[in-house]
C-alpha cells in the first residue's frame with residue numbers, strides 16, 4: 001500500500017500536471033459520480049493529507065481519492081485531439097490499464113491524469129473535506145506537523161505500539177514499511193503495549209518516523225538505509241528470513257493489530273526483544289509466515 005511519502009509524491013505530480021489549468025474533459029467511473037461534470041472547471045491545487053489525495057477545484061468542490069492497496073494515478077501527455085472520455089457507457093467492458101481498471105480521467109491542456117484501481121473516490125464541497133479526512137491525526141509530512149499531539153494520541157491508544165503507529169487517527173502517513181523500519185531503528189518491540197512506552201520514547205519514535213518519511217518524499221525509491229539499490233533499501237521490511245544488518249539474527253515477520261485489521265510487521269528478534277507473541281518461530285521465507 002502506498003504510504004504517506006508515496007502519496008505526497010503522487011500529489012506533487014498531479015499538482016504540477018493540473019494545477020492552474022482548466023479541465024478539458026473529465027470522467028469519474030464510480031458509483032454516484034458518473035454524472036459529475038468537471039469539464040471547464042479549473043484546478044486550484046492537489047494536496048496530500050496522510051494517505052489521501054485532495055484535488056481542489058475553483059468551483060468550490062474537491063475530488064478526494066485514496067489508493068488503498070494497488071491504486072495509482074498515471075500522468076501522461078494529453079492526446080491531440082484530447083482523449084475521448086466515457087467511451088463505455090453503452091455496455092462496453094471497463095477500460096483497463098496495466099491490469100487495473102481506470103476509475104477516473106482528468107484531461108488538462110497538457111497533461112491527462114488517469115486514476116487506476118483507486119480505493120476511494122468522492123466529490124465533496126471543499127468546505128466539507130473534513131467529513132472525509134477529519135478523522136486523521138497529525139500528518140507527518142505537513143510542515144505544521146504537531147508532534148506533541150501525535151505523541152498524546154499514541155499514548156492514549158489501545159493495543160500495541162506497532163498497531164498504534166499504523167492507526168491513521170493517531171498520526172497520518174505511516175504504513176507497514178515505515179512502521180517496521182521506525183520500530184527497528186528505535187529498537188522497540190512492536191508488540192509492546194503502547195501504554196507501557198514512556199512518552200519520551202514515543203516522541204523519539206514519532207521523530208524517527210517523520211525523518212524517514214520526509215527523507216523519502218523527493219525520490220521515487222524510498223530508503224531507510226540510505227542505499228537505493230534494489231534489495232538494500234530497508235533494514236527489516238521485506239527481509240524476513242534474512243540476517244539483520246545490525247546484529248545478524250534472522251529478521252522475521254508476524255501479524256499485528258486487531259483480528260480483523262491484521263497487518264504484517266517485520267522486525268528483528270535480536271534487536272527488538274525476542275519473538276513477537278503472534279510469531280510461531282517457524283522457519284520463514286522472504287514472503288513471511290503470513291502467506292505460507
Ligand SMILES: [Zn+2]
Pocket residue numbers: 244245246247248249268269270271272
Ligand atoms: Zn538485529
